[in-house]
Amino acid sequence: MSPELVSTVIGALIVAWGASTAWRAPRAVSRIGLLSGMVTAVVFVLLIRLITPFGGWESWFIYVWPAGMLAIAVSVFRAALVWPDLPWRSDDAKARRNEASGLGFSALLALLISGALVVPGLFL
Numbered sequence: 669m670s671p672e673l674v675s676t677v678i679g680a681l682i683v684a685w686g687a688s689t690a691w692r693a694p695r696a697v698s699r700i701g702l703l704s705g706m707v708t709a710v711v712f713v714l715l716i717r718l719i720t721p722f723g724g725w726e727s728w729f730i731y732v733w734p735a736g737m738l739a740i741a742v743s744v745f746r747a748a749l750v751w752p753d754l755p756w757r758s759d760d761a762k763a764r765r766n767e768a769s770g771l772g773f774s775a776l777l778a779l780l781i782s783g784a785l786v787v788p789g790l791f792l
Contacts, residue, residue, distance in 0.1 A: 676729045679716050683736035686712030690743035694750050696767075698758040702747055704770035709740050711777040 686709040693705025716733075758764050 680729055680732045682712050682716055683732055687736040687739035690740040693743055694746040697763055699754045699756050700767045704774050706747060707774040711774055
């Protein structure tokens, strides 16, 4: 397997995971849960930009990218519709722990992606 194919397959999996996370986000029980799902999806889109070369997109990945972006765009619309009806935090302690872990995961991903963008520049 060529490195380009491996990169494309990993990119497609990340797009699918980000779209799936965004698609589930409007079903959250609170605004914090909804935001953590949407932030995770955005971080995955940024991760795609980091690991896949945009100039070499060919064949099937061209169809995966717009499908994932369409799912994220529809999820943002759905999130905007349910936003006014959601409380900021959940009343259930278990749901609050899930919200906190989801938001922490999103923040950790954003930190890792930022580090991956900055650290190589320090060695130049």
